């Protein structure tokens with residue numbers, strides 16, 4: 001049966017829906033001083049965005065921002081970077097970050113919640129309470145508060161894209177990382193719940209679930225020969241990933257190309273969860 005014609009105008013008719021450009025957009029990327037966050041921030045600037053890099057250490061962020069700005073000055077693509085230090089688990093620090101970005105740049109179009117921690121690698125029944133509190137503070141409370149701060153402003157403007165970096169451990173937990181996996185499952189739940197609340201306000205909320213990616217964060221696993229080998233055996237592509245291999249998903253979700261995508265979890269794991 002042919003579907004009946006609809007009079008509702010569709011964003012797919014908007015030519016911007018075909019573009020991966022982030023020109024004119026302001027994006028905040030937490031945990032942007034290295035690893036996946038840095039790779040995403042570099043790619044956003046290369047696609048024309050003004051990117052606010054955040055993590056705890058101003059000095060490291062300044063170095064990354066300078067390198068991005070030099071790179072962008074060379075190509076003249078309009079992208080640029082600004083570095084603002086912020087502890088992603090501290091409510092006052094997060095409020096100050098978002099207020100400053102709004103004051104200085106006038107808008108927030110994209111939030112990438114990426115800064116996370118995993119301070120305890122061991123049996124859950126032996127885990128100290130401090131490790132639980134610390135992991136929940138940054139990975140769950142921090143993500144939630146940053147979503148609130150971004151979404152309030154995006155709702156007021158009538159558009160925005162929030163990207164939460166989860167993990168495949170949020171889909172399929174693993175031993176020795178139970179607390180971390182719990183928080184990443186929470187991030188996926190946060191993403192899907194907020195997507196439902198904010199869809200009508202034109203704010204999209206999606207998650208990316210990386211598999212094993214070679215960063216400082218994953219060094220404990222990659223440096224452990226037997227665990228690394230076991231992981232690779234269970235990965236159809238037979239290798240771990242690089243930070244740059246998460247960038248395509250982030251660019252897609254930040255841009256108008258993903259205008260009909262919300263509440264999604266994009267898995268980038270070499271097939272590990274297949």
Ligand SMILES: NC(=O)c1ccc[n+]([C@@H]2O[C@H](COP(=O)([O-])OP(=O)(O)OC[C@H]3O[C@@H](n4cnc5c(N)ncnc54)[C@H](OP(=O)(O)O)[C@@H]3O)[C@@H](O)[C@H]2O)c1
Nearest residue numbers: 031033034035036055056088115116167212213215217218
């Ligand atoms: N690598 C993997 O295999 C993998 C797999 C699945 C998911 N992920 C997720 O990917 C994201 C990025 O991880 P990554 O592998 O790129 O790690 P990474 O290279 O260690 O980078 C972590 C970033 O977060 C910042 N950070 C850490 N704690 C922070 C805090 N309390 N407040 C603000 N910034 C903080 C760090 O800077 P400072 O230390 O200077 O603050 C750094 O910029 C995380 O959400 C992680 O859970 C990673």
